[in-house]
Amino acid sequence: MGLRRQILVYVFALCAGCVLLGIWAIQRGLAKAYEDVELEEARDDFQHLVAILDGEIQHREFMLHEWRLWPDLRRHLTRPDPEFIQRNFSPAYLAQVGLDGLLLLDDQGRVALQVWAAVDGASWLASLPAGTRHWLGAPAADSPACGLAGSPDYLVLLCRRRLEEPGMNDGARGVLVMAERLDSHFLRRLERRVGLPVRFVPAAQALPLAGDPVQALGSAELPGAGPWSLRRLDERLLMHWPLPVAGESLQRVALEVQHGRRIVQRGEREARERRLTAGVLALVFSLTLAWLLDRTVISRVVRMRRELAAIREQRQWHAAVTLQGADEINELGAGINHLLSVIDRQVYELEKLSLTDALTGLPNRRCFSQRLSLALRQQHRNGASLCLILIDVDHFKRYNDHYGHAAGDRALQEVARCLQEVARRPSDLPARLGGEEFALLLQDTDAPGALHQAEEFRALLARAGIAHEAQPEGAATACVTASIGLAMFSTPDSPDTLYQRADAALYRAKAAGRDRIECA
Numbered sequence: 007m008g009l010r011r012q013i014l015v016y017v018f019a020l021c022a023g024c025v026l027l028g029i030w031a032i033q034r035g036l037a038k039a040y041e042d043v044e045l046e047e048a049r050d051d052f053q054h055l056v057a058i059l060d061g062e063i064q065h066r067e068f069m070l071h072e073w074r075l076w077p078d079l080r081r082h083l084t085r086p087d088p089e090f091i092q093r094n095f096s097p098a099y100l101a102q103v104g105l106d107g108l109l110l111l112d113d114q115g116r117v118a119l120q121v122w123a124a125v126d127g128a129s130w131l132a133s134l135p136a137g138t139r140h141w142l143g144a145p146a147a148d149s150p151a152c153g154l155a156g157s158p159d160y161l162v163l164l165c166r167r168r169l170e171e172p173g174m175n176d177g178a179r180g181v182l183v184m185a186e187r188l189d190s191h192f193l194r195r196l197e198r199r200v201g202l203p204v205r206f207v208p209a210a211q212a213l214p215l216a217g218d219p220v221q222a223l224g225s226a227e228l229p230g231a232g233p234w235s236l237r238r239l240d241e242r243l244l245m246h247w248p249l250p251v252a253g254e255s256l257q258r259v260a261l262e263v264q265h266g267r268r269i270v271q272r273g274e275r276e277a278r279e280r281r282l283t284a285g286v287l288a289l290v291f292s293l294t295l296a297w298l299l300d301r302t303v304i305s306r307v308v309r310m311r312r313e314l315a316a317i318r319e320q321r322q323w324h325a326a327v328t329l330q331g332a333d334e335i336n337e338l339g340a341g342i343n344h345l346l347s348v349i350d351r352q353v354y355e356l357e358k359l360s361l362t363d364a365l366t367g368l369p370n371r372r373c374f375s376q377r378l379s380l381a382l383r384q385q386h387r388n389g390a391s392l393c394l395i396l397i398d399v400d401h402f403k404r405y406n407d408h409y410g411h412a413a414g415d416r417a418l419q420e421v422a423r424c425l426q427e428v429a430r431r432p433s434d435l436p437a438r439l440g441g442e443e444f445a446l447l448l449q450d451t452d453a454p455g456a457l458h459q460a461e462e463f464r465a466l467l468a469r470a471g472i473a474h475e476a477q478p479e480g481a482a483t484a485c486v487t488a489s490i491g492l493a494m495f496s497t498p499d500s501p502d503t504l505y506q507r508a509d510a511a512l513y514r515a516k517a518a519g520r521d522r523i524e525c526a
């Protein structure tokens with residue numbers, strides 16, 4: 007993976023990690039805050055509900071308090087007066103004051119009077135468990151005045167009060183009971199006032215299920231009511247409140263209030279929006295960071311790598327990478343440029359060595375071949391005259407044999423010096439082709455000029471007077487001489503044919519007795 011891609015991946019991964027962590031932390035805090043607000047609201051709603059029920063019960067207690075002081079009603083216990091009852095406590099009247107039944111119990115707990123508005127009260131009363139009947143007939147001072155009897159489907163609120171009062175010694179002893187059915191109408195009325203769905207459920211159903219998140223929320227200020235609890239479901243909160251019981255043997259009933267979770271849901275919606283905003287911001291931030299990194303580091307490194315690759319491919323060791331700024335990357339570039347200059351120098355030295363004859367310091371055969379090809383290409387372009395002179399030292403084997411190899415080397419160096427002296431123009435190329443064979447390439451030189459230079463070389467060599475006493479019998483001189491073959495370029499010469507023609511001329515010079523010049 008390239009540097010740019012690697013850094014981009016790291017930047018994005020880092021930013022995404024930070025954002026996820028941030029979102030997680032914020033969301034945890036927010037979720038808790040929203041749940042607290044939701045709980046507070048649920049608590050308020052519940053208090054409101056309790057206050058309403060409390061008001062209802064107080065209203066019944068107030069009615070009881072009023073009615074038990076009514077002498078005619080008290081008298082009915084000792085002297086039953088059906089007409090009075092018919093006149094004042096007709097079913098229609100009870101319905102009008104919101105009651106379903108009225109009972110008068112004597113001091114033995116027996117029913118002395120029962121008036122029912124709508125419900126089939128008599129049979130319902132008969133079905134009540136003994137505990138509830140006892141609760142009705144013997145109200146203790148410390149037990150609540152009101153309680154519930156029945157089941158969630160048929161629930162009745164019973165409120166009772168003793169009739170005996172200090173200072174009213176008329177012999178009337180008993181209990182006045184009011185019954186009010188808590189039916190669906192009651193529940194709808196309650197729902198309208200609280201603004202939440204409510205229903206009665208068996209108290210056992212309100213108990214928490216295993217693993218259900220339930221929160222105890224304390225008890226309500228209503229005598230006989232149990233502590234209320236809250237259960238959190240995904241869509242709603244369920245609050246349960248075990249209601250006061252009329253007697254101990256009755257199945258306990260709880261009021262269930264459903265509370266929507268709109269606060270938490272709104273919180274989740276807001277959290278989603280914030281997540282999106284954070285995501286977009288993270289993306290913008292990552293892109294900006296990546297852009298800055300790219301600008302300050304990556305693009306410079308990548309450009310340096312590209313420039314270096316080009317230098318390497320084209321072997322342009324003299325070139326340099328671009329420097330920019332004054333930081334560590336710039337220092338790295340300067341270091342690379344320094345190394346490039348060292349390589350350039352080394353390569354130059356090596357090339358020089360590979361093109362130079364170690365003994366004489368003249369260009370060697372390799373250099374000569376390159377320059378000959380180049381000269382021919384130039385000749386094709388400009389048509390200038392070109393001459394190749396091949397020089398071979400005569401009887402050099404004898405020289406070596408006679409004077410030794412080291413002396414032979416010195417003699418060759420002297421020959422080279424003479425050749426170098428002849429080659430005055432920058433375009434002239436003297437070379438040692440190997441052994442005792444030399445060459446002189448002359449550009450822009452016509453045949454007479456070339457011949458003149460060849461002669462000049464012979465004269466210089468003669469003047470150098472390198473003693474050669476091992477010349478064969480009958481030789482004209484006792485100094486080192488050379489045979490020379492000269493060839494002028496003529497179309498369609500190639501480097502090889504030009505060389506062959508010069509070599510043939512040299513061969514003729516040797517054959518003709520050496521120490522002479524032959525032209526091709």
Ligand SMILES: Nc1nc2c(ncn2[C@@H]2O[C@H](COP(=O)(O)OP(=O)(O)OP(=O)(O)O)[C@@H](O)[C@H]2O)c(=O)[nH]1
Pocket residue numbers: 365398399400401402403404406410411412413414415418440441442516520
């Ligand atoms: N000292 C020395 N001798 C060399 C060098 N290179 C070649 N020679 C010798 O040059 C001699 C060339 O001998 P030949 O090729 O027989 O030619 P020649 O003796 O000059 O005879 P002709 O060319 O026919 O006149 C050989 O003895 C080589 O050993 C060198 O670098 N130094």
